[in-house]
Amino acid sequence: MTPRQNRHRDRAGRGIPEATVARLPVYLRALTGLQERDVSTVSSEELAAAAGVNSAKLRKDLSHLGSYGTRGVGYEVEYLVYQISRELGLTQDWVVAIIGVGNLGRALAGYGGFASRGFRVAGLLDADESIVGQEISGMTVEHIDGLEDMIAGHGVSIAVIATPAGAAQGVCDRVVAAGVTSVLNFAPVVLSVPDGVDVRKVDLSIELQILAFHEQRKAGGPDGFAPLPPGDAPPGAAQYVERVEA
Numbered sequence: 001m002t003p004r005q006n007r008h009r010d011r012a013g014r015g016i017p018e019a020t021v022a023r024l025p026v027y028l029r030a031l032t033g034l035q036e037r038d039v040s041t042v043s044s045e046e047l048a049a050a051a052g053v054n055s056a057k058l059r060k061d062l063s064h065l066g067s068y069g070t071r072g073v074g075y076e077v078e079y080l081v082y083q084i085s086r087e088l089g090l091t092q093d094w095v096v097a098i099i100g101v102g103n104l105g106r107a108l109a110g111y112g113g114f115a116s117r118g119f120r121v122a123g124l125l126d127a128d129e130s131i132v133g134q135e136i137s138g139m140t141v142e143h144i145d146g147l148e149d150m151i152a153g154h155g156v157s158i159a160v161i162a163t164p165a166g167a168a169q170g171v172c173d174r175v176v177a178a179g180v181t182s183v184l185n186f187a188p189v190v191l192s193v194p195d196g197v198d199v200r201k202v203d204l205s206i207e208l209q210i211l212a213f214h215e216q217r218k219a220g221g222p223d224g225f226a227p228l229p230p231g232d233a234p235p236g237a238a239q240y241v242e243r244v245e246a
């Protein structure tokens, strides 16, 4: 493993692998479902089945949090929810700004799931004068000129970019210069950021391509079940398979 990969792998801190970090929200969702049904303890097998992973992997993942369960009893649901939430930084509120209030930005602004997971949308910003001033999901859209003031005034720590591709890098540079170190990018462009800034890119078309790739293989594909040559896999497929299988 190169030093860069190593850094990436340990970025979550305390040596928790990125693949484990990526599965923690899945465990959390399964545990929240158990809490809603007043289940107080759960075996690793039950939790693994609810989360869609194998139980050995689940036990290994949870051991990174110092959680080993009790033989014959399993894991205490409430405590595990607390441990995972703490590890993911969900025991504190995170302030989010949504930049670009078109179709996607509006949908995100109206999504109730953010607040219940500890993400507070502090504001919506757009460059279009006809959108600025509109009331969306109880918030007034502000002009992008006020970006830096909003970040400083509300303590924004996560910027969601939902602008067209051509505007995304400029917006990203501004949020980073204003001190934001986490960016969720929906624009179909790879953003350049300095060290210490985390960018997560959401691209539904890549996810669809990956599903199409797996559908094709399930159906026998052009070459039966033989692995497709690398050039035939959609972008992100190898990464996805790695993410799922790690």
Ligand SMILES: NC(=O)c1ccc[n+]([C@@H]2O[C@H](COP(=O)([O-])OP(=O)(O)OC[C@H]3O[C@@H](n4cnc5c(N)ncnc54)[C@H](O)[C@@H]3O)[C@@H](O)[C@H]2O)c1
Pocket: 099, 100, 101, 102, 103, 104, 105, 125, 126, 127, 128, 131, 144, 162, 163, 164, 165, 167, 170, 171, 185, 186, 187, 188, 202, 203, 204, 205
């Ligand atoms: N990731 C995904 O799966 C996915 C899905 C749909 C759309 N998208 C992408 O998300 C982005 C938004 O899509 P949409 O359908 O909402 O587009 P849209 O055109 O409806 O909205 C974009 C908004 O960004 C604003 N904008 C433009 N330049 C800006 C700037 N410099 N600062 C602030 N605001 C600015 C526009 O005024 C507009 O309101 C696009 O890049 C699109 O390709 C991604």
